[in-house]
Amino acid sequence: MLVSYNWLKNYVDLGNLTPEQLAAKITKSGIEVEGVEYVAENCKDVVVGYVETCEKHPNADKLNLCQVNVGDQKLQIICGAPNIAQGQKVAVAKPGAVLPGDFKIKKVKLRGIESNGMICSLKELGLEEKYIPTDIADGIFVFPEDATIGENVDELLNLNDAVLELDVLANRADALSMLGVAYEVGAILDQPVNLPDETVSFAEDDAVDNYISVEVEAADLNPYYGAFMIRDVEINPSPLWIRNYLMAAGIRPINNVVDITNYVLLEYGQPLHAFDYDKFSSEKVVVRRADDGETMVTLDDQERILSEKNLVITNGKEPVALAGVMGGANTEVTSETKNILLEVAYFNSSSVRGTVKQTGLRSESSTRFEKGIDPNRVKRAGIRACLLMEKYANGKVAAGAAEFDELDRSENTVEMDTDQINKRLGTEMTSEDIVSILKRLKFDYEQNDTSFSVQVPTRRGDITIFEDMLEEVARIYGYDNLPFTLPQGAAQAGALTVRQSLKRKVNNYIQGVGLMETLTYSLTNATDIKRLVSPEVLEKAVSPVALAMPMSEEHKYLRLSVLPEILRAIKYNSARNQTNLGYYEIGSVFISSEKQVSKQPDEQLRAAGALTGKWLEHPWQQEKKDVDFYLVKGIVEGLFDHLDLNVSFRQAKLADMHPGRCAVIEMNEQTVGFIGQLHPALEKEMDLKETYVFDINLEAVFAAYEDTPSYRQIPKYPSIARDIAFILDENIHSGDVGDLIQEIGAPLVNRVEIFDVYQGANLEEGKKSVAYSLLYQHPDKTLKDDEVEESYQEIIKAVNEKFNAYVRS
Amino acid sequence: MKEQLEAIQAEALERISQTEDMKELQDIKVAYLGKKGSLTGVLRGMGKLSKEERPVIGEVANKVRESITAALDEKNEKLELLQLEEQLEAEAIDVTLPGRPVKVGGPHLLSSIVQELEDLFIGMGYEVREGPEVETDFYNFEALNLPKNHPARDMQDTFYITNELLMRTHTSPVQARTMQEYKGEKPVKMICPGKVYRRDTDDATHSHQFTQIEGLYVDKNVRMSDLKGTLDTFAKKMFGADREIRLRPSFFPFTEPSVEMDISCKVCNGKGCSVCKGTGWIEILGGGMVHPKVLEMGGYDPEVYSGFAFGMGPERIAMLKYGVNDIRQFYTNDIRFLKQYHKA
Numbered sequence A: 001m002l003v004s005y006n007w008l009k010n011y012v013d014l015g016n017l018t019p020e021q022l023a024a025k026i027t028k029s030g031i032e033v034e035g036v037e038y039v040a041e042n043c044k045d046v047v048v049g050y051v052e053t054c055e056k057h058p059n060a061d062k063l064n065l066c067q068v069n070v071g072d073q074k075l076q077i078i079c080g081a082p083n084i085a086q087g088q089k090v091a092v093a094k095p096g097a098v099l100p101g102d103f104k105i106k107k108v109k110l111r112g113i114e115s116n117g118m119i120c121s122l123k124e125l126g127l128e129e130k131y132i133p134t135d136i137a138d139g140i141f142v143f144p145e146d147a148t149i150g151e152n153v154d155e156l157l158n159l160n161d162a163v164l165e166l167d168v169l170a171n172r173a174d175a176l177s178m179l180g181v182a183y184e185v186g187a188i189l190d191q192p193v194n195l196p197d198e199t200v201s202f203a204e205d206d207a208v209d210n211y212i213s214v215e216v217e218a219a220d221l222n223p224y225y226g227a228f229m230i231r232d233v234e235i236n237p238s239p240l241w242i243r244n245y246l247m248a249a250g251i252r253p254i255n256n257v258v259d260i261t262n263y264v265l266l267e268y269g270q271p272l273h274a275f276d277y278d279k280f281s282s283e284k285v286v287v288r289r290a291d292d293g294e295t296m297v298t299l300d301d302q303e304r305i306l307s308e309k310n311l312v313i314t315n316g317k318e319p320v321a322l323a324g325v326m327g328g329a330n331t332e333v334t335s336e337t338k339n340i341l342l343e344v345a346y347f348n349s350s351s352v353r354g355t356v357k358q359t360g361l362r363s364e365s366s367t368r369f370e371k372g373i374d375p376n377r378v379k380r381a382g383i384r385a386c387l388l389m390e391k392y393a394n395g396k397v398a399a400g401a402a403e404f405d406e407l408d409r410s411e412n413t414v415e416m417d418t419d420q421i422n423k424r425l426g427t428e429m430t431s432e433d434i435v436s437i438l439k440r441l442k443f444d445y446e447q448n449d450t451s452f453s454v455q456v457p458t459r460r461g462d463i464t465i466f467e468d469m470l471e472e473v474a475r476i477y478g479y480d481n482l483p484f485t486l487p488q489g490a491a492q493a494g495a496l497t498v499r500q501s502l503k504r505k506v507n508n509y510i511q512g513v514g515l516m517e518t519l520t521y522s523l524t525n526a527t528d529i530k531r532l533v534s535p536e537v538l539e540k541a542v543s544p545v546a547l548a549m550p551m552s553e554e555h556k557y558l559r560l561s562v563l564p565e566i567l568r569a570i571k572y573n574s575a576r577n578q579t580n581l582g583y584y585e586i587g588s589v590f591i592s593s594e595k596q597v598s599k600q601p602d603e604q605l606r607a608a609g610a611l612t613g614k615w616l617e618h619p620w621q622q623e624k625k626d627v628d629f630y631l632v633k634g635i636v637e638g639l640f641d642h643l644d645l646n647v648s649f650r651q652a653k654l655a656d657m658h659p660g661r662c663a664v665i666e667m668n669e670q671t672v673g674f675i676g677q678l679h680p681a682l683e684k685e686m687d688l689k690e691t692y693v694f695d696i697n698l699e700a701v702f703a704a705y706e707d708t709p710s711y712r713q714i715p716k717y718p719s720i721a722r723d724i725a726f727i728l729d730e731n732i733h734s735g736d737v738g739d740l741i742q743e744i745g746a747p748l749v750n751r752v753e754i755f756d757v758y759q760g761a762n763l764e765e766g767k768k769s770v771a772y773s774l775l776y777q778h779p780d781k782t783l784k785d786d787e788v789e790e791s792y793q794e795i796i797k798a799v800n801e802k803f804n805a806y807v808r809s
Numbered sequence B: 001m002k003e004q005l006e007a008i009q010a011e012a013l014e015r016i017s018q019t020e021d022m023k024e025l026q027d028i029k030v031a032y033l034g035k036k037g038s039l040t041g042v043l044r045g046m047g048k049l050s051k052e053e054r055p056v057i058g059e060v061a062n063k064v065r066e067s068i069t070a071a072l073d074e075k076n077e078k079l080e081l082l083q084l085e086e087q088l089e090a091e092a093i094d095v096t097l098p099g100r101p102v103k104v105g106g107p108h109l110l111s112s113i114v115q116e117l118e119d120l121f122i123g124m125g126y127e128v129r130e131g132p133e134v135e136t137d138f139y140n141f142e143a144l145n146l147p148k149n150h151p152a153r154d155m156q157d158t159f160y161i162t163n164e165l166l167m168r169t170h171t172s173p174v175q176a177r178t179m180q181e182y183k184g185e186k187p188v189k190m191i192c193p194g195k196v197y198r199r200d201t202d203d204a205t206h207s208h209q210f211t212q213i214e215g216l217y218v219d220k221n222v223r224m225s226d227l228k229g230t231l232d233t234f235a236k237k238m239f240g241a242d243r244e245i246r247l248r249p250s251f252f253p254f255t256e257p258s259v260e261m262d263i264s265c266k267v268c269n270g271k272g273c274s275v276c277k278g279t280g281w282i283e284i285l286g287g288g289m290v291h292p293k294v295l296e297m298g299g300y301d302p303e304v305y306s307g308f309a310f311g312m313g314p315e316r317i318a319m320l321k322y323g324v325n326d327i328r329q330f331y332t333n334d335i336r337f338l339k340q341y342h343k344a
């Protein structure tokens, strides 16, 4: 809502407040003023001038040579505007004047003749082009005849006005009118509100019934419809002040009749519509639901196909307006119009909202109907418009209004009590304070000691319950005046849950080993929804979860893997020559086990990461190494070790993964994720260097984690270490051999670790040497050498039998 | 003989003091104290002395030996120390070379902010609650006093999956779920951080996905001044003790009265500048007293219980606190951006 400061002054005394100060007060009291703009800044020394003569410039066809009387002097001015004529009163920028855009007016010579100033258009005076009436958009502005020669134009053209841009939220529909804003400002400044003149002189011998009657067939959507009749109007430009206020409010003036409907719309917040009565071609207004497939052409010359969801105004035969949204082209007011049928109505917001949604037409009128209008202002707005048409369009107003009226105009009553208010706000107001606030709001009330029964005016339809009144009291009292207190309730300890702490623990570990946390989008595209999905997720996800109305194909599906998003980030960096990266993210994937999604999907938290390029960028002493499988595996193993959980890795072939460098992670025989190198084909497609990834189901990890690990006795008896190196076929998995050692060595072998792997000289082609370090330990006794030796030999035998391996000497 | 001994002593001490070499020192030792050494030689001649002379000369001889031995030991220690110093000098390295690099990771800026806020509110007795990102229409809207066809639903354009399922547009559904879980039987004091989604086109100030933290406190006798005090404590801890807050009336369907909280602009200290658009204040969060309908639907009797709620965006906080000027940067994950905020 654009509020003209000068216009507002007509209703409420603004004292010495500057527009900025007023804006700050309004903002603090509840309606945010987003900005204050001046109609035209810095327009000086521009006065009304009278064009005494106007002749063709002797040396230029398109220029005119004018003698202009500006009061204290006569100026010879050359003017190129097509609409300049002798006898006009025009805006003259005298030499020395400065126009907006820091345009200084000087004496010049044009085609050999001196020009002492400039005759201005509204645009040159700084008005926004889109609000300037179209008929004078290209020409100079001509004042009404009664303008005083020599008078400064700022006031005449309202150039000194400031416009406050109010951000009106859904609950404050009342602030979509000048009167509503006046009540708000009146309450803030503790000032009375001056209401506009509504004393129309109806024609004594002519009643509205002679012309029109009203029938409403859809009272549920249209509880009030009033029709006024204004005859013999003269269509002209409206008076300057109406045009000025409309332009300040962002509405382009058209002609007096249309301008008056717009003016009253802004003043009362009540939409009105003027029909050309002679084109209406009936004496009856019928309001009804449209027939399915019925059509009409609206004022914007668009043909609209209607349905029974649309409420239409008809002449009994065909639609003449889309109720509350837009009039029809067939009854439009033009410069030829003589008789006006004026509509004031109350259309229910849901009906208008439906039509707006369907047609995409949103106007000043529909916005107000959608948010709700004041039922007690409907008819008054009609009377006000009749008065203005009588005054400024020389119309004769037929007596009375043709009406359909089932409108509920009753006021809400809200009960409240001073103690209750103080208890809820934490204040110490007295009942006198409350009285003063109610008076400022201009709400009627009955008081009984500390109890109040408040009659809420219908302009404030948003106030229905105690809490609504509580807000009114609080905001007029001033949020600034509320004390600062802390809750008095019983103290309780805040804490993270085990799961939340665990998540932090995992984050800290992964960051500690050198990976950078990323944050990516949950919504992905048709390709990535299928990529790098961990096998146990793939098994459960029957169909991807998709948005019904995505904004783009890029963000259409809920992801099943975090990895494609991390890879996107890596690709982004790689394209900027940032190729050494270790990224990870903890985030949810969305698994639906339904064919047709109807229930909330299972949201599974996963930790996924991707590493590429050099692990260390400048290891001046060490070997400069690319990331590899074993680095990623080390990180993952470390994580599980950190959480004291046992996992194993099993070679696997997964889509999009390198077939020889990929393993699934298993915990208690369940797959909980995977690690490995991306398939080179995918790396190529995504422009990535060798990239290694991991993806872990944190839900499974959290479920297996023991919050308080049970105490384990530190072994009392000495341990014995034995090393053993096997020569193995190179395709035998070292881990399998380790598992067998552990199995055969149990329970004496406490730990098996690989400490060396060798392939090359001194070894047969196709063989590798893997060295294991075994730790023998017994919980209850000191082991004897022969016990260890016996176990050792059993292990050698078993490994030899199963893997055809022999001990390297 | 005594003179002979004293001459030997003088000569030996002189040689010991002159030498700077371990090997020579060893030779000196042998030359005087060794089996064939000069002192040993003199002592062998003691047998020829008279009974009376023997103890006198013996005493002199012992003193000479002790003095030579002491001088030898002292010199030896000194030379050893010199030798060690020389050796350490030779072991010197270039201390200006860089250390062996250790890979350093770190949190995303938004995670840091969320964690900071979590810890701040945990310290004030709040628990941290989480909930699903795919929500039902009921918990996202209806339980928060936004029935179907409510005009305020236009305020938040929503990604629907089905008629009943949607991407949550705020973390408030977690509050509704918590109230239901607590069945109106005990106070609720919680914050809920998480990802939320809006049907927006991504640009410098809009993101279809962003993060939010909301708080809820429901108890008997909760006052609006408690909300003001709580937010003031939060703002001073988060943005600095010299910040001031101001509350303005606002509108949200789930709170009544509703507030918008501003903090005084740090750039201009409230005088007005381009960052605060000349107002001296910067909008940080929205909140208010929990609407009685929301309490009722959560199972709390609004006659007995009251409460406050508030919600804020970590992205906005990051943008204000660290000057990030494009919301997309949080989700692009440029390594230069991520590294910048390690210390945040």
Ligand SMILES: [Zn+2]
Pocket (backbone or CB within 6 Å): B265, B266, B267, B268, B269, B270, B271, B272, B273, B274, B275, B276, B277, B278, B280, B281
């Ligand atoms: Zn500032």
